[in-house]
Structure formats: structure tokens, C-alpha cells
Amino acid sequence: MFVTYGMEAVLTRKEQIEKTATALFKSKGYAATSMRDLANALGIEAASIYSHIRSKEEILQRVCFKMADEFFDALDAAESMESTATVRLQRAIAAHVQVLTQNTEASAVFLHEWRHLSEPLHSNFLALRDKYEARFREIIHEGIQRGEFTVPDEKFAVLTILSALNWIHTWYKPEGKMTPTEIAENLSEMLLNGLRS
Structure with missing residues (x-):
């Protein structure tokens, strides 16, 4: 789902995580992508990702x-x-x-x-x-x-x-x-x- 503000569509944090992870999985491969890689790409702490996804x-x-x-x-x-x-x-x-x-x-x-x-x-x-x-x-x-x-x-x-x-x-x-x-x-x-x- 996404939240709309006026005419803008803003991805939820879970969607941002999924979108960024998908790009990393494509470029690095699933096995070579770590949660730390994902956190760095998102600019957040790795621990905070787990409040949105299990794994x-x-x-x-x-x-x-x-x-x-x-x-x-x-x-x-x-x-x-x-x-x-x-x-x-x-x-x-x-x-x-x-x-x-x-x-x-x-x-x-x-x-x-x-x-x-x-x-x-x-x-x-x-x-x-x-x-x-x-x-x-x-x-x-x-x-x-x-x-x-x-x-x-x-x-x-x-x-x-x-x-x-x-x-x-x-x-x-x-x-x-x-x-x-x-x-x-x-x-x-x-x-x-x-x-x-």
C-alpha cells in the first residue's frame, strides 16, 4: 500500500525496503546481499528493518x-x-x-x-x-x-x-x-x- 499526499504517492517503509532489496538482489544476488547491505542502502540501522520484515x-x-x-x-x-x-x-x-x-x-x-x-x-x-x-x-x-x-x-x-x-x-x-x-x-x-x- 502507499500513502498519498496531494498528488504524490509515497511508498511505505515496508515497500521501500522491498524495492531497495529487490534492486540489491538483482545487482549482487540474493545470497551475497546482507541485511547490513540493505540497511546501508536505505540509510537506516539494520535492527530497525526487523520492525517491518521478519527476514x-x-x-x-x-x-x-x-x-x-x-x-x-x-x-x-x-x-x-x-x-x-x-x-x-x-x-x-x-x-x-x-x-x-x-x-x-x-x-x-x-x-x-x-x-x-x-x-x-x-x-x-x-x-x-x-x-x-x-x-x-x-x-x-x-x-x-x-x-x-x-x-x-x-x-x-x-x-x-x-x-x-x-x-x-x-x-x-x-x-x-x-x-x-x-x-x-x-x-x-x-x-x-x-x-x-
């Missing part, structure tokens, strides 16, 4: 599962209208790109630092990832059945698509040449050309 892992958990929710919500919206498998896959790719580019720091943490989650969170996260990938496989399977795609292995096709998309956070810049929509359109064109019959 470093709580922040990682919040980032990873919040991002997972955003990916599923975007995919649900993308698939809300009936269409061909080709159009559904284009929309799914666009939805994935939009989430990745909204917050590249959180995207990087979501994609690379989830491995540091302890159980049962680690297993829960993997289950969500499998469920998300299965949604893409369903689209491709439907495309094969309808004669839209020629794919020897559905899982390999999905991993290829998601691998291509998941590098975006490393090079995307809001001020860059292409908007997220243009990136999605270009990637869809290149990726789908390899799937079509």
Missing part, C-alpha cells in the same frame, strides 16, 4: 510470488477471448513481455533468485512455474491439432519461447528504441515463424 527471505518470497500472480493475471487476460491458437500465443507472449518490462529488477529476481527459497516455498514456486508452462503447452498443442503449428516436441517449443522472452529484463530500457508492445510483436513474429506449418 531477508520474506522479501524474496514476496517478490517471487507477487510476480507469479502478475504473470498468471496477465495470461488470464490474454486468453479471455476465444481465438486461434496463433492469436492466443501472440497474446500470451505479449502478456509475458508486459509483465517482464514493468519491473525489470523484480523480473530478474523472479527468474534467477527463486532457487534460494526454502521449503515448502521452493516446491510451491516450482509447481506454479510448471502450471504456467503448461498453459503455453496447451496453446501449442491446440495449434498442432488445428494444423496451425508443426512442432515435434511441445515442451521444447515452450521452453524455447520462454527462454527467448526471459532475457528481455537484461537489455530492456524504457527509453529504448522499442516499446514493450513492439518488442512483443517482433518476438512473436520471429518465434511463430518457426512453429507455423
